[in-house]
Amino acid sequence: MIVLNNLTYRYRKGAEALTDVSASIGPGIHLLLGENGAGKTTLLHVMAGLLYPSSGECLIDGEDASRRLPSELSRMFFLGDNMPFPAKTINEMSRIHAVFYPGFDPVQLQENLKSFGLTGDEPIAKMSLGNRHKSQVAYALALRTDILLLDEPANGLDISAKQALQSMIASNVNEEQTVIISTHTVNDFTNLFDGVIVLSRSHMLMAMNANEITSRVTFTVSSIPAVNPIYGETRINMFHSIVENTDGEDSDIDYILLYNAIMNASSRPRLLQLLNNNDNEQHD
Numbered sequence: 001m002i003v004l005n006n007l008t009y010r011y012r013k014g015a016e017a018l019t020d021v022s023a024s025i026g027p028g029i030h031l032l033l034g035e036n037g038a039g040k041t042t043l044l045h046v047m048a049g050l051l052y053p054s055s056g057e058c059l060i061d062g063e064d065a066s067r068r069l070p071s072e073l074s075r076m077f078f079l080g081d082n083m084p085f086p087a088k089t090i091n092e093m094s095r096i097h098a099v100f101y102p103g104f105d106p107v108q109l110q111e112n113l114k115s116f117g118l119t120g121d122e123p124i125a126k127m128s129l130g131n132r133h134k135s136q137v138a139y140a141l142a143l144r145t146d147i148l149l150l151d152e153p154a155n156g157l158d159i160s161a162k163q164a165l166q167s168m169i170a171s172n173v174n175e176e177q178t179v180i181i182s183t184h185t186v187n188d189f190t191n192l193f194d195g196v197i198v199l200s201r202s203h204m205l206m207a208m209n210a211n212e213i214t215s216r217v218t219f220t221v222s223s224i225p226a227v228n229p230i231y232g233e234t235r236i237n238m239f240h241s242i243v244e245n246t247d248g249e250d251s252d253i254d255y256i257l258l259y260n261a262i263m264n265a266s267s268r269p270r271l272l273q274l275l276n277n278n279d280n281e282q283h284d
């Protein structure tokens with residue numbers, strides 16, 4: 001469980017990147033959304049213990065992330081966008097680095113690499129950006145850490161690699177793992193998420209389980225406008241809406257619609273009121 005308690009982070013030469021952020025994030029695959037500069041990468045860095053909060057705290061299973069205890073570091077992996085790997089190849093990386101991760105599965109690594117058409121022996125320095133990214137994501141998933149933080153994992157991947165990545169995440173991640181994926185391209189990962197976290201302008205707008213969301217609101221698509229929608233958009237002559245869930249039926253979350261609704265100043269108050277109707281920010 002990742003617990004954020006009134007977490008604030010201010011860069012020395014910059015504005016506040018996280019302001020009084022609180023949430024509890026449990027096992028599952030969580031989508032992290034927010035506009036450019038919202039604070040997503042900063043949040044992932046704080047969770048990984050790479051940045052220390054200016055105030056408040058980030059607890060990973062009760063341990064302060066900023067202490068970077070070796071026992072905790074071996075349970076977590078952060079894959080940043082364009083992160084340098086200290087090895088010539090992914091296979092070398094697995095020999096010198098994966099030893100620190102007790103859950104590492106070398107067979108899984110080879111399977112992951114194969115689904116991207118890679119062997120792991122390609123020199124990282126000579127790989128294209130997309131292929132480097134593929135091999136790094138394949139490696140990160142095979143480490144099987146309890147906490148996995150992925151910053152824009154689909155960046156630079158071609159269409160078929162994005163599809164392979166989605167199936168890889170679905171098949172690699174088990175129920176006990178907590179995976180947070182920051183992305184601007186939600187459609188690269190359909191039907192993958194157990195929860196969603198939205199940051200905007202350094203503030204946490206929501207951190208909720210998918211089933212909590214669908215128990216409170218319903219996502220509809222119809223040829224006529226919905227009655228009393230919380231938020232709606234017209235896409236190719238169809239009305240896509242978020243309405244209050246009054247019949248208890250689950251619907252599939254349209255993450256783009258949800259994000260647009262929460263970023264819209266008119267719909268946000270009613271949406272948040274419905275979503276938080278028990279004032280519970282639990283996200284486990």
Ligand SMILES: Nc1ncnc2c1ncn2[C@@H]1O[C@H](COP(=O)(O)OP(=O)(O)OP(=O)(O)O)[C@@H](O)[C@H]1O
Pocket residue numbers: 011012013014015016017034035036037038039040041042043
């Ligand atoms: N090293 C830094 N020094 C000063 N300010 C920074 C630094 N890194 C980020 N910031 C600022 O902190 C805020 C949050 O940045 P962050 O990179 O966390 O946002 P983000 O949501 O990941 O954005 P993006 O989607 O564009 O990657 C922004 O205002 C950014 O300009």
